[in-house]
Amino acid sequence: MINFLLRPLMVGLIAFAFLGYAAFSFASEADHHEEEPEKGEHRGRLLKDGDFVLELAIVEAGVPPEFRVWIMNDGKPVKPEDVSLVVTLTRLGNVIDTINFKPQADFLRGDMEIYEPHSFVVTIKADHQGKKHQWQYDNFEGRTRIESAVAEAMDIQTELAGEATLVETIESFGKIVPQPDAERKISARFEGEITTVHARLGQTVKAGDKLITINSNESLKSFTISSPINGVVTSKAANPGEQSGGRILMSIVDTSKLTAELSVFSVDRKRVAVGAEVTLHVNGQEAALTGRVNAIDAQLNANQASTVRVEINNADSTLSAGQFITGDIEVSRYAVPIAVKRVGLQAFRDFTVVYAKVGDEYEVRMLELGREAGEWVEVLGGLNPGTEYVTDNSFIIKADIEKSGASHDH
Known part of the structure; x- marks a missing residue:
């Protein structure tokens, strides 16, 4: 129990220490960071091999991101058709993209397409007039170890x-x-004097238990009223020495089953159906309950909400009428491929991302997202099925990546 209680605190302290270390590392790296690569007139990276100079840029203005290359030799432009060029991108997990080039205008x-993230080892091989040139450099972003x-x-x-079933719910409030x-309302079949009251207010009784003994005014003989059901005495208006007087003497309520009355407003009413599964949260109770909608009132309440009724099993008598309750009513269920x-989920630049894990390395995956329901979010693009990704404590990965100051190099 002690370990269980201390674990969240220990994780928090370790994370705090880690983030402190990250801040220190960032300050240190600021003094020893690598120089920015030399840029050309098209804002691309300049790669030099003697007098042979290649400018490699990612262009994405008006087009999907793509590589374009301009070449100089001895300070003069080289015709693009005179150069054979291949660029290889080696991504995390040894995923390799091979890019071939064709002449267009002067480049x-x-x-x-150079898809996100733009994080890879870049290998360039160029052949000009029988002479081969080769370069390699790391272009990492959103990656840490x-x-x-x-x-x-x-x-x-x-x-x-991977695949998941998304369950869409609407939240509603009510009481038990x-x-x-x-x-069951208890009264005497024959009028007479109440001689004994066997059950007290709030007492749990079983079917057949004695409730009240009455001495009949007509026969002068005593008879006993027994409980017709299992339940709890919720009202008592009978005292020894009183006349039964044709009135209600006692009420018994069966509490083994209760009803949750939930309010659903008109904007959501058409989405709720009889038989829908409901998860119920009772104030003061940790464990959630489940049930199904068994009735929906046709008439609106004064607040313009419909009453949705859900039967609750209370065989263990842990619930009481009058308790406030919250219900998550299922309105849609669908499977998605990923x-x-x-x-x-975390934010990275202008993207929503998760962090893919390959060995001890973590790297952003920019996501195109679809529907959301409960703890799940549908992924329409940016992540392959079977990818291992970070769920809990992803903020730690985010902090470590941000402290490294990795840039988006074009």
Whole structure:
């Protein structure tokens, strides 16, 4: 129990220490950071091999991101058709993209889109007039490395992206009431003097238990009224020495089953159907309950909401009529080919991302998102099925990437 209670605190302290270390590292790296690569007139990276100079740029104005290359030799422009060029991008997980180039105007244009993230080892091979030139450099962004022992200590959790069933719900509020047919009102068949009251207010009784003994005015003989059901005495208007007087002497309510009365407003009413599954949260109780909608009132309440009724099993007598309750009513359920947990989502530049994990390395995956329901968010693009991604404590990965100051190099 002590370990269970201390674990969140320990994770928080480790994360705090890690973030402090990250801030220190960033300050240190600021003094020893790599120089910015030399840029050309098209804002691309300049790569030099003697007098042979190649400018490699990612262009994305008005087109999907693509590589374009301009070449100089001895300070003079080289015709693009005179150069054979191949660029290889090696991504995290040893995913390789090979890009070939064709002449266009005064530059060479790559034949494939440079999809996000723009994080890879770049290898360039050029052939001009029988002379070969080669360069290689790292162009990493949104990537970091955290040793497995450190990740475990900080409780960084991962899952595999894949199929999921999204359950869409609407939230509603209400209270617990007895079922409409759960109450029995007790009165005497024959009038007489009440001699004994066997059950007290609030007492739990079983079917057949004695409730009241009455001495008949007509026969002068005593008879006993027994409980017709299992339940609880919810009202008592009988005292020894009183006349029964044809009135209600006692009420018994069966509490083994109760009803949750939930208010649903008209904007959501058409989406709720009889039989829909409902998750119920009772104030003061940790464990959730489940049930199904068994009735929807046709008439609106004064607040213009419809009453939706859900039967609750209360065989263990842990619930009481009058308790306030919250209900999540299922209105739609659908399977999607790939989804991620909402807790893993983070912001990176202008994107919503998760962090893919390959070995001890973590890297952003820019997502195109679809529908959201509960803990899940549908993924329409940017993540392959089966990718291991960070769920809990993804903020730690975000902090470590941000402290490294990795840029988006075009």
